[in-house]
Amino acid sequence: MRVVEAFRESYGAEPVGVWHAPGRVNLIGEHTDYNDGFVLPFAVPWGVTAAISPREDEVVRLRSLQVDEPVTLATLDQAEGWTRYVAGVFWVLREAGHQVGGADVVIDGDVPQGAGLSSSAALEVVVGTALNELYELGLTKMEIALTAQKAENDFVGMPCGIMDQAASALAEEGKALFMDCRSLSTRSIPFxxxxxxxxxxxxxxxxxxxxxxxxxxxxxxxxxxxxxxxxxxxxxxxxxxxxxxxxxxxxxxxxxxxxxxxxxxxxxxxxxxxxxxxxxxxxxxxxxxxxxxxxxxxxxxxxxxxxxxxxxxxxxxxxxxxxxxxxxxxxxxxxxxxxxxxxxxxxxxxxxxxxxxxxxxxxxxxxxxxxx
Structure with missing residues (x-):
């Protein structure tokens, strides 16, 4: 797995784990999520894969195989560009009182950028899913999705609804995800x-x-x-x-x-x-x-x-x-x-x-x- 090889090359060690989160296509229900409405997305075969190990300090070291230069964030407010989506997840978890330290991270993605398939949500969700397990936070999949949404809303500055992150976190193979964006209730629909x-x-x-x-x-x-x-x-x-x-x-x-x-x-x-x-x-x-x-x-x-x-x-x-x-x-x-x-x-x-x-x-x- 090339993300593991890149992790070894970047940090001189094996990652603790490798996680994947998919992008999504919305079958129907556009611009309804932030109006407390209904959506019907499904996850796509392409997404973001992350090899991650925790750190004892609060430094976040990042490398993307789609970007040449690695980035070290001594503080989260140093984040720019794509790193804001990662830093935002750390920020939301820490603001919520979770004891989340730093991490060494290598990202690999094959969601076409700018194609409307929600590569940003996949990036947020894969980091949130990994941190939830690494730091034993006990978050549900929906709570991870809400964390990712808050990162995009409050840290990145994009006032999106919950659909993209929920689809990335909760989708099932062979099914679309019906979601009531007010109650956050979901139901899998065979597709x-x-x-x-x-x-x-x-x-x-x-x-x-x-x-x-x-x-x-x-x-x-x-x-x-x-x-x-x-x-x-x-x-x-x-x-x-x-x-x-x-x-x-x-x-x-x-x-x-x-x-x-x-x-x-x-x-x-x-x-x-x-x-x-x-x-x-x-x-x-x-x-x-x-x-x-x-x-x-x-x-x-x-x-x-x-x-x-x-x-x-x-x-x-x-x-x-x-x-x-x-x-x-x-x-x-x-x-x-x-x-x-x-x-x-x-x-x-x-x-x-x-x-x-x-x-x-x-x-x-x-x-x-x-x-x-």
Whole structure:
């Protein structure tokens, strides 16, 4: 395992253990998590692997096989760039009163960066999972996910919801994770596409967008302001959509329409999956994308072309996934139409002078776990 070899090379010793946490794809339920709504993600086969040993002092030494220079953090506030996601987990645990010392860490990741597959959550969760075991903290998987979310919210400065971290921590192989983001209750939903002659293709547009730049936070404020104007705790509580929309205008009205209808789409997809009507979820994926494009306004030209050309090529349905403004789209495709979809999407990009997107199938993988 190359992460172990790199650990030996970097620190002259064997790591105490090796852990892995996956990235995620969100099947449906976008921008609903921070509105106390419903989400349906699943873990992907790619993720972040970490070889770690504890230290007796509070120094954190970091090396990533994707970055040339190793980093030593004598204090957590020295963290910059990708190291903030690691330092944030240490900071949250220490702030909570856990006796967490330092660590020597080597990171290896194969989640495509900027693809909207939540490499940052995977990094946070793998570190949290390892520290939980190394320092015998006794945290549940959900508590690890909440620790990772708080690290991203309060240390990194990205006001994300709980979905990404929960999917990375709690997902099960072959299943999607239904989550009520208010109660934090979860339920595994069987998601065996192969038995239905289907594949879920990820279309990585190659367009990167740094979500902490303010656009994501602005959408979240729109939702919070809309809920406040409606006298509700969160947009999840809207029961009369028509009445709510009549009281709102502009961005708040559009954001509310998306969140409320997206929650209903999550429930509808779960109903279809439980009924074995997997192919029929495609129409709901299409509707989700249109809502994200027109009501939540987080799509971009490359995502729109990926979705439109995938459907033109024969996909049962497609939509952008992740925070938006770049990253990836997903397409539900029958086995016999996979090559047609690949060719149609690639041709559409070429016609516009864009670099060809990466297209690969994703199957539901297991959540965070110890490997060695």
């Amino acid at each position: 065996d596409l192969a038995s239905h002659g289907l594949q879920l293709l990820i279309i990585n547009t190659g367009v990167r967008h740094e979500l902490p730049d303010g656009q994501y936070a602005r959408r979240r404020r729109d939702c919070e302001n809309a809920a406040k104007h409606l006298g509700l705790d969160a947009l999840r509580d809207v029961t009369d959509l028509g009445g709510a929309l009549a009281r709102l205008s502009g961005d708040e009205r559009r954001r509310t329409q998306h969140v409320v209808t997206e929650n209903h789409r999550v429930e509808a997809v779960i109903g279809l999956l439980r009924a074995g009507a997997v192919r029929e979820i495609g129409a709901l994926l299409n509707a989700s994308h249109l809502s994200l494009r027109d009501q939540f306004e987080v799509s971009c030209a490359e995502l729109d072309v990926a979705v439109e050309s995938a459907v033109k090529g024969g996909a049962r349905g497609a939509r952008m996934t992740g925070g938006g403004f770049g990253g990836s789209a997903i397409a539900l495709v029958t086995d016999e139409r996979v090559e047609s979809v690949r060719e149609t999407v690639t041709r559409a990009y070429a016609e516009r002078g864009w670099a060809a997107p990466e297209i690969y199938p994703a199957t539901p993988a297991a959540g965070a776990r110890r490997l060695v």
